[in-house]
Amino acid sequence: MKQIYDDVALLESSTPTSDPITTDMRTLTEEIGKFAKDKKIEIDTLKVREEYRRDFLGNVSHELKTPLFTVQGYIETLLDGALNDKNVRKKYLQRANKGVDRLMYIVKDLDLITKLEVGELNLFRENFDIVELIEGVFDLLEMKADKKNIVLTFDMEYPRPIYVYADKDKIQRVISNLLVNSVKYGRRDGTTEVSVENLIKNKVIIRVTDNGEGIPKRQMHRIFERFYRVDQSGSRKEGGSGLGLAIVKHIIEAHEEKIYVESEIEVGSEFSFTLEKSKVGAEH
Structure with a gap:
């Protein structure tokens, strides 16, 4: 029993404890139960954070991908020969420019919210x-x-x-x-x-x-x-x-x-x- 208690205490802290060790079964059970509960909360929190991280990365990818593909599509069309048509050239460049504006809008908002979250943006x-x-x-x-x-x-x-x-x-x-x-x-x-x-x-x-x-x-x-x-x-x-x-x-x-x-x-x-x-x- 003393060995089990020592193992549990070691998991909770890397520094040796000077508190007296009990061999009372009820107290030991409560200690192990509390340890297990705390670890479950910690694991659940990490799972939530991991899920949030995956969602966030997926969302960022989606939001950036749409305007990027738009810009890429118009530029590729121009390079494939549409560049020689003055009317098409102007129209496609204007649409590509809108896609770039959208990208800049997203990046600026991401920069702003990151600064807000870490407290780097001062209020005047x-x-x-x-x-x-x-x-x-x-x-x-x-x-x-x-x-x-x-x-x-x-x-x-x-x-x-x-x-x-x-x-x-x-x-x-x-x-x-x-x-x-x-x-x-x-x-x-x-x-x-x-x-x-x-x-x-x-x-x-x-x-x-x-x-x-x-x-x-x-x-x-x-x-x-x-x-x-x-x-x-x-x-x-x-x-x-x-x-x-x-x-x-x-x-x-x-x-x-x-x-x-x-x-x-x-x-x-x-x-x-x-x-x-x-x-x-x-x-x-």
Whole structure:
């Protein structure tokens, strides 16, 4: 029994233990049971990580492969003789260029999310009007929304500025990614509504609500994963890197804030996140 106990202790630690060794069978059984349970948890965790690693590598490969093959196809066609046709040459080069743009978009997003995950991306916090920032994003995405006749709007008029203290560029990215997603999965002739509400004394909550197709409950826990797409076919046609929501989550968490999501099939989705109010805003 003493030998068994010594073997178990050796597995748990490479340094000898100075604790007294018991030969009580119940205590020994409990120790072995605890050791086995801890090792099972460790093995299960490693399995999950390995599965995640395989999924991630598979997704990266798929996302990069599509635009790479597109570019390769057009270049090979040009080299095979289409280069001599001025009209075809210009059209194919433009399409190849779009494929390169897509590749650059994915690589830049991967670089951003990697820096966010390892904490290498510094936040430059400042006081700014969140209402003005949202209006700016509305203007940038107006043409994209118009293609599906989706209206981007506030839930009400905001006659006065609402100042927050955060990294302005990163929060603009958050708002933009959420609105792009709402348009991508939104119904034609639909609406995406943004609201800014007081949560507690020093916090506001920004809500982005659409009346789109919604997210199935079984997929809700995965939507912030890198490259995970609710609609595997339709969303790929819409483009994007597949990293939008993962970037949103990391930016909000880098601010030490919270992000929430509620959704119902055929009703729509609501993404919301908190931000710190600016002390400057309290003076306005």
